[in-house]
Each structure stands twice: as structure tokens, then as C-alpha cells.
Amino acid sequence: MDKLVNDFSLGLFFWQAVILVVLILLLVKFAWRPIMTSITAREAGIAAALAAAEAARKEMQNLQADNQRILQEARAERDAMLKEAREIKEKMVADARAEAQVQGEKMIEQAKATIDSEKKAAMAELKNQVTTLSVEIAEKILKTQLSDAAAQASLVDKMLDDVKLN
Structure with missing residues (x-):
């Protein structure tokens, strides 16, 4: 530090001060305004970017809230559709069961009617056969008993006696 104080020159100091003042004046005149403007x-630009970032953050929050709301609505709609589908399925199953029950009962009734008609037809056929057999048996018995004239006269007398008694 002693060396600086010993080597001090007033002329050099003056010129350096003048150059410094001129340099500051030139900077103020030509560079200060553009630098301050920039x-x-x-x-x-930074304030606008910060405002845009804040607006984007708020918009993102709004979009997230909207997304949550839309997601909730979609879930509710999906649940409602699933519930409706279950109800439709249960209704279809119940309708199919009822229809099957009705068809089963109808088939049972038709089977009973068919069995009844078959039974009646079989009974009528059986009666016809029994009647035919009875007539044939009676005819054969009558032929054997009425083959001689004395048996015929005896049978006629017997029948006449039965008729008178009634």
C-alpha cells in the first residue's frame, strides 16, 4: 500500500477521472436507456410468463376438477347402466321362466287331453271287441243249443214264460 501512495500522480489521476466521467456520460447517453429498456x-416478459403460468395452473386445476366431475358422472352412468342391464336380465329370465311354466302347463294339459282321448278310444275299441266277442259267443252257444228242434221248442217256451212273468 505504501507503494501506491508513493507512486501517486495527480495528472494521471485527473486524466483517469476525466475518462471515467466521459465514459459514464457516454454510457448514460447511449447505453443506459437501451439497457434499461431491455x-x-x-x-x-417474466411477469407475463409468471401470470401465464399462474393462469395455466388455475386452468389445470379447473380442468382437473372438470375431469373429476366428468369421471364421477361417467361412473354413475356406468353404474346405472349396469343396474339397468341386471334388471333387464332378471326380467328376461323371469319372463322366460314364466313362459316356460306356461308352455309346460299347456303341454301337460295337451298330454292329458291326448291321454284322455286315447283312453276313450281304447275303451271304445275294447267295448266293440267285447261286444263282437259276446255276440260271436252267444251266436255259437245259440247255434249249438238250437241245433235240434226239441231244444229250440224248450228255449222258446222258457222265454215265453219269462216274458209273461215280467
Whole structure:
């Protein structure tokens, strides 16, 4: 430090001060305004970017809220559709069971009617056969008993006696 104080020159100091003042004046005149303008523009750009980021953050929050709401609505709609599908399935199953029950009862009734008609037809056929057999048996018995004239006269007398008694 002693060396600086010992080597001090007033002329050099004066010229350095003059150059410094001129340099500051030139900077103020030509560079200060553009630098300040660019700094101000930069500050405005940063503020606008921050405002845009804040607006985007708020928009994202709104979109997330809307997405949550839409998701809730979609879930509710899906649940409602599943419930409706279950109800339709249960109704279809119940209708099919009822229809099957009705068809089964109808088939049973038709089977009973068919069995009844077959039974009646079989009974009628049986009666016809029994009647035919009875007539044939009676005819054969009568032929054997009425083959001689004395048996015929005896049978006629017997029948006449029965008729008178009634």
C-alpha cells in the first residue's frame, strides 16, 4: 500500500477521472436507456410468463376438477347402466321362466287331453271287441243249443214264460 501512495500522480489521476466521467456520460447517453429498456422488457416478459403460468395452473386445476366431475358422472352412468342391464336380465329370465311354466302347463294339459282321448278310444275299441266277442259267443252257444228242434221248442217256451212273468 505504501507503494501506491508513493507512486501517486495527480495528472494521471485527473486524466483517469476525466475518462471515467466521459465514459459514464457516454454510457448514460447511449447505453443506459437501451439497457434499461431491455431490462424493463425482460421484467415485463417474466411477469407475463409468471401470470401465464399462474393462469395455466388455475386452468389445470379447473380442468382437473372438470375431469373429476366428468369421471364421477361417467361412473354413475356406468353404474346405472349396469343396474339397468341386471334388471333387464332378471326380467328376461323371469319372463322366460314364466313362459316356460306356461308352455309346460299347456303341454301337460295337451298330454292329458291326448291321454284322455286315447283312453276313450281304447275303451271304445275294447267295448266293440267285447261286444263282437259276446255276440260271436252267444251266436255259437245259440247255434249249438238250437241245433235240434226239441231244444229250440224248450228255449222258446222258457222265454215265453219269462216274458209273461215280467
